[in-house]
Amino acid sequence: MPENETSGGIWDAAWGFFASVRLTIILLLSLAATSIVGTFIPQNKQPLEYLQAFGEFGYRLLAALDFFDMYRSWWFRLLIMLLVLNIIVCSIERLASLSKIIFVRNPSFKRSRFQKTRNRSVFDDDRQPETLKDLFLPVLQRRYRHTRLEEGADGALCLFAEKWRWTRIGVYVVHLSIVVLLLGSLVGSIFGFEGFVNIPENETVDTIFLRQSGKAYRLPFSIRCDDFDVRFYANGAPEEFRSRLTILKNGRPVLEKDILVNHPLRYQGINLFQSSYGKMAPEARPEDSELPEEVTLRITMKASGRSFTRQAAIGDQFDLPDGLGTLKVAGFQKAIQFGGQNLGPGLVLALQKTDGQTEQILLPLHFPNFDKMRGGTFFVSILGQKQRAFQPGEHAERYYTGLQVTKDPGVPIVYTGFVGMIIGFIITFFMSHQSVCVELTARQGGTHVAVAGIADRNKLGMERKTAQLAERLQAL
Amino acid sequence: MSSSHILSIVTFIYGLAAFLYIFEWVFGKQAAGRAATVVAFIGLIGNTAGIILRWIESYRMGIGHAPLSNLYESLVFFAWCIILLHLFLEWRYKKRIFGVIGTVAAVAALAYASLKPSEIQPLIPALKSNWLIAHVFTCFIGYASFAIAFGISLLYVLRHVGGPAVLKRLPSDSLMDELTHQLVMFGFLFLSAGIISGAVWANSAWGRYWGWDPKETWSLVTWFIYATLLHARFMRGWRGNRIAVLSIVGFLAVLFTYFGVNYLPGLHSYGAMGQ
Numbered sequence: 001m002p003e004n005e006t007s008g009g010i011w012d013a014a015w016g017f018f019a020s021v022r023l024t025i026i027l028l029l030s031l032a033a034t035s036i037v038g039t040f041i042p043q044n045k046q047p048l049e050y051l052q053a054f055g056e057f058g059y060r061l062l063a064a065l066d067f068f069d070m071y072r073s074w075w076f077r078l079l080i081m082l083l084v085l086n087i088i089v090c091s092i093e094r095l096a097s098l099s100k101i102i103f104v105r106n107p108s109f110k111r112s113r114f115q116k117t118r119n120r121s122v123f124d125d126d127r128q129p130e131t132l133k134d135l136f137l138p139v140l141q142r143r144y145r146h147t148r149l150e151e152g153a154d155g156a157l158c159l160f161a162e163k164w165r166w167t168r169i170g171v172y173v174v175h176l177s178i179v180v181l182l183l184g185s186l187v188g189s190i191f192g193f194e195g196f197v198n199i200p201e202n203e204t205v206d207t208i209f210l211r212q213s214g215k216a217y218r219l220p221f222s223i224r225c226d227d228f229d230v231r232f233y234a235n236g237a238p239e240e241f242r243s244r245l246t247i248l249k250n251g252r253p254v255l256e257k258d259i260l261v262n263h264p265l266r267y268q269g270i271n272l273f274q275s276s277y278g279k280m281a282p283e284a285r286p287e288d289s290e291l292p293e294e295v296t297l298r299i300t301m302k303a304s305g306r307s308f309t310r311q312a313a314i315g316d317q318f319d320l321p322d323g324l325g326t327l328k329v330a331g332f333q334k335a336i337q338f339g340g341q342n343l344g345p346g347l348v349l350a351l352q353k354t355d356g357q358t359e360q361i362l363l364p365l366h367f368p369n370f371d372k373m374r375g376g377t378f379f380v381s382i383l384g385q386k387q388r389a390f391q392p393g394e395h396a397e398r399y400y401t402g403l404q405v406t407k408d409p410g411v412p413i414v415y416t417g418f419v420g421m422i423i424g425f426i427i428t429f430f431m432s433h434q435s436v437c438v439e440l441t442a443r444q445g446g447t448h449v450a451v452a453g454i455a456d457r458n459k460l461g462m463e464r465k466t467a468q469l470a471e472r473l474q475a476l
Numbered sequence: 477m478s479s480s481h482i483l484s485i486v487t488f489i490y491g492l493a494a495f496l497y498i499f500e501w502v503f504g505k506q507a508a509g510r511a512a513t514v515v516a517f518i519g520l521i522g523n524t525a526g527i528i529l530r531w532i533e534s535y536r537m538g539i540g541h542a543p544l545s546n547l548y549e550s551l552v553f554f555a556w557c558i559i560l561l562h563l564f565l566e567w568r569y570k571k572r573i574f575g576v577i578g579t580v581a582a583v584a585a586l587a588y589a590s591l592k593p594s595e596i597q598p599l600i601p602a603l604k605s606n607w608l609i610a611h612v613f614t615c616f617i618g619y620a621s622f623a624i625a626f627g628i629s630l631l632y633v634l635r636h637v638g639g640p641a642v643l644k645r646l647p648s649d650s651l652m653d654e655l656t657h658q659l660v661m662f663g664f665l666f667l668s669a670g671i672i673s674g675a676v677w678a679n680s681a682w683g684r685y686w687g688w689d690p691k692e693t694w695s696l697v698t699w700f701i702y703a704t705l706l707h708a709r710f711m712r713g714w715r716g717n718r719i720a721v722l723s724i725v726g727f728l729a730v731l732f733t734y735f736g737v738n739y740l741p742g743l744h745s746y747g748a749m750g751q
């Protein structure tokens with residue numbers, strides 16, 4: 001039926017498409033090229049930053065094409081999917097015929113194949129072919145798995161030998177490992193998560209925040225941070241971050257462990273990594289977390305000392321004099337972080353300069369003149385707030401530890417792929433299916449010996465081996 | 477004498493070897509070539525001693541760690557790998573052309589290293605991992621192999637676009653082509669092992685084995701380029717110029733992975749504690 005034929009035609013065409021190595025090359029190069037783009041466009045940043053960098057149109061275009069999160073985009077995943085299909089289809093195509101080559105008990109040898117190769121060494125010997133045969137055969141048997149003796153139509157004695165037939169499978173081990181590895185990463189992205197949590201010393205938490213969505217996630221156990229310690233070298237670089245954690249199940253401690261960078265804790269498939277730390281805010285007070293309805297800001301020019309004040313609420317925006325730009329009261333944070341310190345509640349302002357750049361200005365409520373340190377042409381201060389001196393070491397130091405919390409059931413699969421890939425490479429690159437043929441032709445007063453070798457890969461290596469074998473035989 | 481003194485002397489020894497290798501190549505004086513091999517070998521011993529001494533020094537300072545932890549140390553190790561590889565190839569194939577490439581590359585690496593801070597630094601927490609040592613070790617063996625493949629490919633292409641007559645004195649086209657292929661395979665194995673050990677390290681330090689940060693991404697780009705080369709050759713029978721060009725492009729990607737990435741917007745989390 002014609003219909004069947006056409007659908008068969010499409011099927012065959014699709015199969016042929018995926019069975020081609022040209023597709024492999026195109027896909028590999030496309031992946032390389034697109035991956036590069038993602039290193040020039042910083043990924044997963046705020047829309048504002050992109051708008052400034054690319055302008056309105058560029059931003060819309062790149063955003064529509066998912067270039068700001070491109071490694072997770074549909075088209076990047078599609079490229080990887082195509083690669084997987086390509087590998088699988090190619091492997092199926094080849095494996096059927098390959099298995100006929102690989103799984104044979106008694107390999108047959110074709111003398112004509114050895115006669116064609118240029119990789120041969122010849123020498124003459126004054127003994128008879130029969131004598132040489134008995135000398136040579138044990139040498140071949142020691143080096144090769146299969147050997148066979150045949151007499152040619154021209155009366156020559158042919159000693160055939162071969163080994164490492166199975167190494168033809170090496171490429172497929174590599175390809176299968178790549179598929180396994182990608183499968184593992186898929187398992188991880190479906191069944192795993194990546195989150196973080198900050199735990200103050202002596203406190204217990206059971207809820208973390210997911211990195212992608214920012215949503216809260218409840219763990220099947222709780223974590224208590226018993227202690228956090230940071231040590232520094234004499235030059236000021238950090239030497240060690242250490243958190244003493246206790247895992248509690250139904251309120252009862254079940255596991256206690258110190259975690260360090262590179263030494264995570266794993267419990268019930270969930271991993272806790274030492275990731276950051278900070279100092280706790282000075283003792284929190286009830287009014288701390290309250291957002292003032294309106295604040296009074298004072299803007300002071302550093303050079304002239306001129307200043308003016310303004311009332312502003314969250315979301316307000318006003319122009320600065322002297323063409324300095326626009327200032328926007330962007331938001332309120334309960335705990336402003338600066339240089340690893342928690343400065344308590346405060347406002348975040350966005351300064352939009354006339355040259356198009358933006359700068360963030362932090363205004364901790366309890367340190368009204370904090371912005372003086374920023375080093376711009378002016379500073380902003382908050383009036384009418386309870387003032388505290390800015391003295392980091394003033395309170396008894398209390399730290400919180402920042403943990404990266406992950407679950408990735410795909411990791412063992414990915415690692416299996418890693419190991420398989422390396423094994424596959426070693427087989428593919430450094431081993432080959434090798435066979436040799438030693439021809440003994442009777443000559444006047446002796447024998448003409450020709451040693452020929454063929455291999456499916458690494459022809460140069462085989463030439464060296466053949467020459468060595470000929471030398472060895474000649475020396476007998 | 478401190479390790480950095482020794483290593484700066486080694487730079488000059490390699491420089492002398494490079495001069496002798498090139499002298500032989502251009503003027504055909506065998507004796508210069510034989511001397512070059514000896515000088516390169518002496519340089520290799522010095523290079524080895526420098527690395528070991530640096531290791532010991534770090535323990536004396538109470539911050540002991542394998543000398544593979546920063547740019548300076550990795551460049552020194554890179555030079556060591558290249559010279560070792562070129563001497564091996566020279567012995568195996570009885571051709572001195574590898575010496576020209578190896579010594580020039582090693583001098584370049586050490587000269588660049590000498591511009592970088594060479595003090596022994598204590599390790600920050602993220603770098604305290606055996607996986608990191610495996611990572612640097614395997615990556616640089618791979619890079620050394622790619623570097624020599626690059627040199628051969630470059631000479632090959634130059635000869636085919638009608639470069640100077642000395643290029644005629646190089647080994648035959650088929651040997652250069654075959655060696656490029658062999659070296660790329662060897663390098664590819666180690667690059668893969670390097671990417672893998674890096675992934676395992678990242679997983680133990682940050683809880684993710686792959687994060688698409690620019691350095692990781694560029695190492696993968698390099699991997700894709702060399703994978704393309706291998707497939708083009710295995711399956712489509714590419715030879716000669718086309719393979720040489722891919723090998724050159726591949727090595728440029730290696731260089732970018734190592735040096736260029738730092739100039740990209742947004743930084744590699746190398747050594748940073750968080751992300």
Ligand code: HEM
Nearest residue numbers: 021024083086087090091094171174178425428703710711
């Ligand atoms: C990056 C992912 C890879 C993809 C998508 C891929 C894909 C393919 C495809 C589709 C073929 C054609 C298969 C056939 O017709 O038999 C092929 C062949 C081959 N690939 Fe790959 N490959 C990848 C990685 C590698 C790597 C890393 C190596 C290095 C060892 C490799 C080595 C080979 C070899 C040697 C062949 C020839 C196989 C033969 O002679 O039958 N591949 N590859």
